[in-house]
Amino acid sequence: MDHSHLTEKTIGSEEILKGRFLHAYRDTVSMPDGTHATREYVVHPGAVMVVAQLDNGDLVMERQYRYPMKAAMIEFPAGKLDPGESPLVCAQREFLEETGYTAREWARAGLIHPVISYSTEFIEIWFARGLTPGQRCLDAGEFLDVFTATPADLMAWCRDGKITDAKTLAGALWLQNVQLNNWTLPW
């Protein structure tokens, strides 16, 4: 499909923030009608999220304080890609570091973009099964609880607003459709 009537073309780009974590640019773009506009956005290395099920079907979840929310949030385990790291290697590393589990089987579900209007971030969703518990190894200054929940708990918490994290809601969409046999995972 031709999207040229929607497409914005880059004319210029300047760095507007080089923080310790946030890195942002302001680009000048040419709009479809030839007028100019500015676009400001955060550059992000990308991340992975892990939907992991124990042999009894329970899910490995985390509770972590998220400072911009001023609240402890329930989430699937996730983490940012290191430079040059493949998403699967990142998924395995973060899952082990944060929860202590290793998994015998992994399947890539899909890709999400959490904030398409002002960040380049993507998150790959991976499923894991055949779990073996072990010792977690949090980064210095990392504090999070690991716990298990049933898929029914997960769905009730999404419905009731106890889970509002968008990546975790996307994981719930995948899990539900896999369980309904609507969607198939490439194990």
Added chain:
Amino acid sequence: MDHSHLTEKTIGSEEILKGRFLHAYRDTVSMPDGTHATREYVVHPGAVMVVAQLDNGDLVMERQYRYPMKAAMIEFPAGKLDPGESPLVCAQREFLEETGYTAREWARAGLIHPVISYSTEFIEIWFARGLTPGQRCLDAGEFLDVFTATPADLMAWCRDGKITDAKTLAGALWLQNVQLNNWTLPW
């Protein structure tokens, strides 16, 4: 539940970016173990998203170029809150401006947080029905296509990666569970 073993307390805050669109802060926080850390985040006014169904069940969708993605993305209609604006008024305004539709009935589904690690953004999800088409009225410099899709189209596009926008995936989760009679909307 007591989350004090996870909670980070604010010690200081400085503005690190006052852009035309992005507004960011770097806070110094006290971690649960008493050590200090920095947290950088974008401040956002909040937004609404509209899951609107025609009388035949089809959904009102948009295709819009999202510059950080360098792609035209399929989304549910959405927009940012104006200062002091209630989410419902914002939903009705943005839906009319972008699509031309008005709706007879509105129901609040839930709340999502697209990027809990580095933005204060929230998005309220509203459902709309009893639609009447009319004339849309895009802001200057706004370019987007409006089209309709069946719920089956929506779910297939979420599965196949044609839809990767996290808010739209969360809307699909709500729609599916409403259609399955798992979740109820307060019409």
